[in-house]
Amino acid sequence: MDSDLIGKTAAYVKEALQNAESGHDWWHTERVWKNARLLLRSEDADHLIVELAAILHDIADAKFHNGDEEIGPRTARNYLQSIGVESSVIFHVEQIIRNMSYKSGLGEIEYSSKEMEIVQDADRLDAIGAIGIARAFTYGGYKNRTLYDPAIVPKPSQSKEEYKNSTAPTINHFYEKLLLLKNKMNTPAARRIAAERHEFMERYLDQFFAEWQGEK
Ligand code: ADP
Ligand code: NI
Secondary structure, three states, rough: HHHHHHHHHHHHHHOOOOOOHHHHHHHHHHHHHHHHHHHHHHOOOOHHHHHHHHOOOOOOOOOHHOOOOOOOHHEEEEEEEEHOOOOOHHHHHHHHHHHHHHHOOOOOOOOOOOHHHHHHHHHHHHOHHHHHHHHHHHHHHOOOOOOOOOOOOOOOOOHHHHHHHHOOOOHHHHHOHHHHHHHHHHOOOHHOOOOOOOHHHHHHHHHHHHHHOOOO
């Protein structure tokens, strides 16, 4: 039964991510899974593949394994083989995880499918809205970044390396990445949800700057 496979996989990932950092912990995975299920209500795609890929998408992050981009897809494949999932399903899930981990625009996308579009949208939705704001400030705090500095202007198109080493305030991340995500959604369902979350971030920023100026 598909639901047994999905439940087993969730239990495995929850256990595996027990000590993960807060940006990519089990709760991030669970939210991405829920976002994916929400998208599946209006998008026509293979549920088993979407749910398994969403649950396994951050099972092993290259960042913490000397940049080994294959660690995620390989871990997912080994696990799915161990519980006897059909090989065509494993292949598809592995492709989704591999191509998602090459992040937006890095290298050529070798693979694309409706299922992959949904999982990628579900992951991106978790970077915006109320949760996205919380994640950004958590990351900024971890990196010892200031909240905001009026003298440091956001620069949206930096290389990944430049971006990683930047000491820009967390508010800049909204202009460099978070406010751009709504236009990167693949599916109409995700575009609708992103529009709402985007508007919430804009209201948040208006309030933030008004408070910064002592206007409210
Ligand atoms: P992903 O693996 O989902 O592509 P990242 O590892 O780049 O995401 O980031 C994880 C979380 O940290 C996301 O919510 C992202 O918005 C946030 N984040 C990444 N870089 C920054 C930054 N420079 N400032 C603030 N938040 C950041
Ligand atoms: Ni993720």
